[in-house]
Structures are given as structure tokens and as C-alpha cells.
Amino acid sequence: MPVPLLDLRAQHATIKDDVLAAIHQVVESQAFILGKPVGQLECEVAGLSHTRYAVGCASGTDALLLALRALDIGAGDEVITTPFTFFATAGTIHNAGARPVFVDIEPRTFNIAPELVGGAVTSRTRAVMPVDLFGQMADLAAVAAAAPGLPLIEDAAQSIGARRQVDGEWRQAGEAATMGTFSFFPSKNLGGYGDGGMIVTQDEALYKRLMRLRTHGSVRDYHHEEVGYNSRLDALQAAVLLAKLPHLAAWSEARRANARYYDEAFADVAEVTTPYIAPEAESIYNQYTLRCDRRDELQATLKDRGIGSSIYYPLPLHLQPCFAYLGYRPGSCPEAERAAGEVLSLPVYPELSADQRDEVVGAVRSFYGR
Ligand SMILES: *Cc1c(COP(=O)(O)O)cnc(C)c1O
Numbered sequence: 001m002p003v004p005l006l007d008l009r010a011q012h013a014t015i016k017d018d019v020l021a022a023i024h025q026v027v028e029s030q031a032f033i034l035g036k037p038v039g040q041l042e043c044e045v046a047g048l049s050h051t052r053y054a055v056g057c058a059s060g061t062d063a064l065l066l067a068l069r070a071l072d073i074g075a076g077d078e079v080i081t082t083p084f085t086f087f088a089t090a091g092t093i094h095n096a097g098a099r100p101v102f103v104d105i106e107p108r109t110f111n112i113a114p115e116l117v118g119g120a121v122t123s124r125t126r127a128v129m130p131v132d133l134f135g136q137m138a139d140l141a142a143v144a145a146a147a148p149g150l151p152l153i154e155d156a157a158q159s160i161g162a163r164r165q166v167d168g169e170w171r172q173a174g175e176a177a178t179m180g181t182f183s184f185f186p187s188k189n190l191g192g193y194g195d196g197g198m199i200v201t202q203d204e205a206l207y208k209r210l211m212r213l214r215t216h217g218s219v220r221d222y223h224h225e226e227v228g229y230n231s232r233l234d235a236l237q238a239a240v241l242l243a244k245l246p247h248l249a250a251w252s253e254a255r256r257a258n259a260r261y262y263d264e265a266f267a268d269v270a271e272v273t274t275p276y277i278a279p280e281a282e283s284i285y286n287q288y289t290l291r292c293d294r295r296d297e298l299q300a301t302l303k304d305r306g307i308g309s310s311i312y313y314p315l316p317l318h319l320q321p322c323f324a325y326l327g328y329r330p331g332s333c334p335e336a337e338r339a340a341g342e343v344l345s346l347p348v349y350p351e352l353s354a355d356q357r358d359e360v361v362g363a364v365r366s367f368y369g370r
Helices: 008-029 036-049 060-070 088-095 114-120 140-146 204-213 235-265 295-304 321-326 334-342 354-367
Strands: 053-057 078-081 099-102 125-129 153-155 163-166 169-172 179-183 197-201 288-292 343-346
Touching (some): 036 235, 053 060, 060 153, 060 179, 078 088, 099 321, 114 140, 140 163, 235 288
Parallel strands (some): 078 099
Antiparallel strands (some): 053 197, 163 169, 179 197
């Protein structure tokens, strides 16, 4: 039985009528740029994130770039982030004209290590960009305490709807940062049928600035206060996302159930370490990521059995050829480098059947002789 890493067709089959009706409505209206569905989705996502404002844009990558630009971050500035993330996190810092400063990760959660952030702050540091990796929120309160007074841009591309307790109160992904960013790339927990992204914030001035930046820096048509971007969320994508949003909580719960099943099934396999979720955090498991012995051999064995898996991420960002100019070396971020050699993400998507789950469990267990 083949088990793909992600099966978007299986999900589409469960919501097809609603999604196609929503698309049809937009096509009939012929109003494709921004418009009603985008405004509605912004309201819904602000509600989910417990924020006052949300701004739709063209992608999760653009959400990060717009957030940096809204803080006037550019040439000569430094932004602290993690090297163990999707490329866009640091790529946008570079593209804004600023310098990415990489701080190593906490080995258990793979998120930025707050205790290392303070040591990376200089007079040029303008923001910290923690990432909520694999569906689990970073410890934002600890990051904020380590970098007092600096704005936080929370890259929550993989973590929409995730939450974490701070002093006994639940905080949603995006809620506590200066700005939080989401991606609607199809493989994210809330994926569109194409690219899309969103920024959330509690700050009215930043909200207005983001609205202006996404439409060429203009508030009034053909009058430009600054040079911005063409970075809007398509009405078609917003309509699809509105049809999918009511299912998001149940999908994330199904991912957590799959994760619990794997956790138990691998508990006696000493060669693998199952994901660590902090007791105060609730993950949405955009990925279920093991650390394992003989990782590449395990992945090849899974592939032979028709089981999809992936390595997120094989080369940490501080060692990417395009960032050689920053001067990092192997050993600069040892935990990120060790993780890159050990991680393997398994199928955890909500439509996974019990038989498919058992196929994955059986393959991993038998690889290690259990
Ligand atoms: C997916 C992702 C992005 C970029 O989102 P796009 O919508 O693909 O541009 C940024 N950061 C992280 C951590 C991501 O996983």
C-alpha cells in the first residue's frame, strides 16, 4: 500500500463541492483582485489568531518581506533568526537589504534557542525573527526577554492555529509577536490552491503600513507615499481558503492523533527520537519529524516500500552557498547541523488511514529489527 508524505487529492475529495462552489462564485463575479473574500478571510484569520488586524498578501515569503519593510528594516541592519528553517525566513532578510544573523536551535524542539539570542544582539540589530517550526510555537516570551525592546516577526508559516501557554494563558500563533506571518502554500495546514500569505498584528500603524506596502505604497489610487509591492492575495485563493478554514481545527486534531499513535508505536525503538512538544505548547504537526540513526538508509527503505518521507532541512541556512558572504563555517551552529543529519519527516496528514499509519509503523520498526 503506497503512503505518500502528503495527499492533497484525498483532502480535496472531502471538500470538493464547497471549494468548487466558492471558486464558481468568484468567477461569476469577475472580481479577482482583493475584494470581499479577501476581507472576510482577513477577519477570520485575525479572529483565529486573537489579533486586531490581518493583511492578505501573495505568499508566506512576501508576508515576511512586507513585515520587514513595515519596520523600515534595510541596509546596515541585522535581523536575528534560526538557521534551521525553510529558506524564505533568511532569504527575505537578505532581500530587504539587511543581514541575517543566525542563532543555533534548541535540540529538542528545533526552534531558536532563546538563551543564545542575547549574545547575538548588537547595536545594529533591528528585529528577531523566530520560526514556529513543524507546527510548534517557539518560546516567544523567552526570545522577547532575551532581546528587550526589539520587535519580533514570528514566522508562523507552518503553525496557523498553534498555541502556547504563557503564565497559564493560551496565546495563539501570531498573537504575541509584533507581527506574525502565515503561508497558504498548498502543503501548509491551511493550504490554498496556489500561493498566498497573511500578516497579523495588534498594531494599527503597522496594519496601515502593510496595507499600503502591498499595493505599490499607495493609499489613494495613483498617489504613492513610498515604493511598495504588488503583493495581494487573490480572491480565488481567499474563497478556497474560506471554504477550508472551518475544517482546520479538526484537521489539526487528526494530525495530533496520528502523532500520538506514532509516539506510542516508536516508544520502544531506541534508535529514533519522537518529536518533543513542550508541555505548555500544542502543535499542529505540519510535520511529524523524527531524529533517527542511519537516517538515509531508513529513508531509502521507506521509499522501497512506497512510503513517502522528507528531510526538512538537509543543509542549514548558515551553510548555504548564497550565504557564504556572511562568514559562517561548519560548527557555527552545531545543533542545527546535527539535526540536519538526523531528521526525517513521516506522513502525518489528516486523511491518513489506519492501515496506512500501520504500514509506516511496520516499516520503521522492522528497519530497526523490531
Ligand atoms: C512555507 C514557508 C515559508 C514561505 O511561504 P510561501 O508561501 O511558500 O512563500 C516561510 N517560512 C517557513 C518556515 C515556511 O515553512
